[in-house]
Amino acid sequence: MTRTLYLFASAAPPVFDIAGVVEDAQARGFDVCVGLTPTAAGWLEGSLDGLAVLSGHPVRWEYKRPGDADVWPKADVIAFAPATFNSVNAWAQGITRDFVIGVVAEGIGKDIPIVTMPCVNAAYARHRAFQRSVEELREMGVEVLYGEGAFVPNQPGQGRPEEYPWGVLLDAVVRRVGT
Numbered sequence: 001m002t003r004t005l006y007l008f009a010s011a012a013p014p015v016f017d018i019a020g021v022v023e024d025a026q027a028r029g030f031d032v033c034v035g036l037t038p039t040a041a042g043w044l045e046g047s048l049d050g051l052a053v054l055s056g057h058p059v060r061w062e063y064k065r066p067g068d069a070d071v072w073p074k075a076d077v078i079a080f081a082p083a084t085f086n087s088v089n090a091w092a093q094g095i096t097r098d099f100v101i102g103v104v105a106e107g108i109g110k111d112i113p114i115v116t117m118p119c120v121n122a123a124y125a126r127h128r129a130f131q132r133s134v135e136e137l138r139e140m141g142v143e144v145l146y147g148e149g150a151f152v153p154n155q156p157g158q159g160r161p162e163e164y165p166w167g168v169l170l171d172a173v174v175r176r177v178g179t
Contacts, residue, residue, distance in 0.1 A: 003076040003177055005030040008100040011039035012082035012119035013161035019047065021166050022054050028174055033072040035100045036061045037087060063099050077177045078107050081145075081169050082119030085130055092133035108140050113176040117145040117169050122153040143172055 005025055009015045015036075022032045032055045036044065041061035044051070048059045058071050080087070080100065087101060096102035107114050116137065124130055138144050145151055150168050154160060 002029060002031050004073045005032050005173060006035055006075040006078040006103065007032050008035040008078065008080040008104065009040050010037045010082055010084040010087040011043050012084050013159060014082045014119055014164035015040050015043060017166065019051060019054055024170055028170060031073065033057045034059045035103065037098050037100055061099055063102065075112050077173050078104055078112055078114045079169055079173050080104055081117035082164065083116045085120045085124040088118055089129050089133045092136040108142065115143045115145065115169060115172045115176060117151050119151060119164065120153055121156040121159065123156050125153040143176065145169060145172060
């Protein structure tokens, strides 16, 4: 049985590798729907059509209008990575201005398994709001892949997007729902 994965991403440098993550998730047996923050959609503007073809679903970054048909199947699991400082904090506080933040916020209430992996530098990681937001999300049942064995922040300006641990994210997705 194929499971549906909503793969959401914020605008952080690892987002440029999302096509490979879609392919990896598909190889693991998932039907993948890609959702982006508006800034991430802008960064990937030239790749959106290709991502839609690759996934078999339109890429979304905006809410649909009331009464419009939903173009995606229902999610069995949601993975949100890279999740930026802004996205993590907005989500934990319930500020759902962006489509992907609204879906993950609602997903908690719908008991959809959710895995997230931040992508922040060490300066952002030290901010008390970020630390509280990570704890809030964990308390709400979100699996936050942050710390040893998952995402570990670099110093500002020393990011290594090619080392972002996408495999850790997809392994957690499989653990949460299987394929």
